[in-house]
Amino acid sequence: MDDFKSFCIEEYNRIFTEEYANSELKKHNDKRKFAQKKAIKLSSINAMKTYPEIEPSDIWKTIYLSHVNSYSGIFDQEVIKKVISADNSWKKSSGHAFEEMIRDIGNLQLHGSGIKILLQKELSFQLHHNNILNEVRDISWLKEQIGTSIFDLYLGIETDSKYLIYGCLQTKTSIRDRVTRDREPSINAMKAFFVSFALVLDGDFLRLPKFQNMVNGDSAEFEINGWHNMYVLTNEDITKNRIKAIDISMDAFVEDCKKGAEFWSSQRQWLDYKWKP
Structure with missing residues (x-):
């Protein structure tokens, strides 16, 4: 030890x-x-x-x-x-180091897939240089999210150094960190037909039913799920419905990023909160 x-x-x-x-x-x-x-x-x-x-x-x-x-x-x-x-x-x-850690490992695993994880400041740069290929309504929505800094990372499909943004990601070193406040923006992202994931380092609070319900929904207090999936870096088997335990390779998260890109590209009109990778 x-x-x-x-x-x-x-x-x-x-x-x-x-x-x-x-x-x-x-x-x-x-x-x-x-x-x-x-x-x-x-x-x-x-x-x-x-x-x-x-x-x-x-x-x-x-x-x-x-x-x-x-x-x-x-x-x-x-x-x-x-x-x-x-x-x-x-x-x-x-907090910033954790965001970059997730981006770096994720992009290494996603290399060659046509998918890239962008920091908020990287998305802002690409928006400023008109390198985001989404429709005007999406772009307006993305600019609003950057203004509130509620999402830490964004998922993009890369084409000739330009991007179609299809997902949002919140990264937390602890599930306690602003999680109640972050749930509503995540739901709004899903209502706007974007993939919404969260990735957490310390998931101890996910042992409690309240926090499990915040993620998975189907409870009196939380009727719908708060994210499409939440990933927790841990060696323990805490996987439960939309909560997934992952290791530093982040394989399950990376595979779900690919599934999200495929579904968003082909059936975006059905990508509401009920979608599950």
Whole structure:
């Protein structure tokens, strides 16, 4: 057990040091933020691959401790302030790192399929350069979503460096993170005939019936499902209806992305909340 913790700490520090030293950014704070995000993302991926038997959420928590230790420095009178600052920094950097981690692994697995996962800022760039092939109504809707930042990633079918956006993805390091607020926008996406997935790192709360019902529906409180599917990075078998356990390869998620693209392209008019990959 201690081996994986040592590995996480050493990997985080190694990657942070390398990325900070190699960064072409000029300001210390910019270089630090860049290096932190890369260290969180890459050390998490490396640890999950090296220790597949360890729960991904436990690895994530250890990377967090590495981040706090790296940020706070030696113990002096300012250490408490630094730790608080490190915690705030973790919340911001780790969320973005997790988004990029999902995008990077997903796109690696999707290579050659004609499907690509885009960060919100990448979709915004493509919209600005008129590289989105959707109809005007879709484009207006997508611009509204970017304005609210409710979706973290988007699924696109690539054609000659342009994209048909067919799906939206919410990524959460914990199911608790804004999940109640995120459910309604996901339902709206499904009503607009887009695929809507969520991918979660720490799915402990999905053991509770309330959170299971938020995903699957068919309950007095939650009549319909909140997402087409929710994927959880875990070694435990928590698969239940629209909740799927996946490992770092994300094979099931990738296959469902392909199914979503195929259905959206051929039968979009039937792609409502009832659709299931």
